[in-house]
Amino acid sequence: AQSVTQPDIHITVSEGASLELRCNYSYGATPYLFWYVQSPGQGLQLLLKYFSGDTLVQGIKGFEAEFKRSQSSFNLRKPSVHWSDAAEYFCAVASGATNKLIFGTGTLLAVQP
Amino acid sequence: SAVISQKPSRDICQRGTSLTIQCQVDSQVTMMFWYRQQPGQSLTLIATANQGSEATYESGFVIDKFPISRPNLTFSTLTVSNMSPEDSSIYLCSVGGRGSNTIYFGEGSWLTVV
Numbered sequence: 001a002q003s004v005t006q007p008d009i010h011i012t013v014s015e016g017a018s019l020e021l022r023c024n025y026s027y028g029a030t031p032y033l034f035w036y037v038q039s040p041g042q043g044l045q046l047l048l049k050y051f052s053g054d055t056l057v058q059g060i061k062g063f064e065a066e067f068k069r070s071q072s073s074f075n076l077r078k079p080s081v082h083w084s085d086a087a088e089y090f091c092a093v094a095s096g097a098t099n100k101l102i103f104g105t106g107t108l109l110a111v112q113p
Numbered sequence: 114s115a116v117i118s119q120k121p122s123r124d125i126c127q128r129g130t131s132l133t134i135q136c137q138v139d140s141q142v143t144m145m146f147w148y149r150q151q152p153g154q155s156l157t158l159i160a161t162a163n164q165g166s167e168a169t170y171e172s173g174f175v176i177d178k179f180p181i182s183r184p185n186l187t188f189s190t191l192t193v194s195n196m197s198p199e200d201s202s203i204y205l206c207s208v209g210g211r212g213s214n215t216i217y218f219g220e221g222s223w224l225t226v227v
Contacts, residue, residue, distance in 0.1 A: 034216065036218070042220065043205065043218055043219060043220035043221040044156075044205065044218040044221075045218075046215070046216075046217065046218075049215065090155060090156065092156075094216065098144070098161070099144045099146070099209035099216050100146065100158055100161065101146075101148075101156070101158065101207070101216060102158075103155045103156045103157075104155060105154075105155045106155050
């Protein structure tokens with residue numbers, strides 16, 4: 001069965017520091033992978049996605065993620081975090097045929113001044 | 114990208130009542146889905162809204178509790194029936210085109226049952 005694991009429930013980083021949010025997935029075929037962000041009181045915004053090709057994908061707001069098949073991982077990174085990045089981040093995997101998403105439990109990011 | 118509008122954005126409902134949430138998309142889409150996000154939790158798929166036929170429900174969700182309609186390729190409704198406080202959640206509409214490889218979400222409908 002498909003599943004997504006986000007090992008870190010809560011992460012705190014200082015503004016300007018680098019960030020890496022971890023995501024591991026379990027999926028039989030080539031996965032479609034997504035990162036979404038949810039700011040307090042807001043809906044979900046798509047940060048980036050991976051379907052095929054270059055394993056390093058660029059997203060909005062300066063985020064990137066790297067697909068590593070050997071590690072079943074799709075970690076999200078940002079070189080320098082801004083206070084406005086404080087939010088909850090969700091990793092998700094989809095079946096390409098159905099577009100149905102399975103979400104991880106989310107990682108809540110806090111940014112210290 | 115698809116623009117998705119959900120109504121209501123927020124509501125406070127009485128226990129035992131039902132509420133219908135609407136999802137309107139600015140373009141025709143193949144796939145429409147409804148998700149639930151309980152307080153402090155991740156998102157869980159409720160069902161796939163099928164145009165012109167009955168919705169396909171995920172394990173743990175039933176039509177009597179969450180009836181869904183999808184009369185055309187741009188519109189769907191989700192009803193939360195006979196609500197209890199446990200139904201207090203964010204309900205999100207999601208759309209994707211077969212082969213489009215991108216899945217978008219509405220802003221969500223934040224329901225509180227008292």
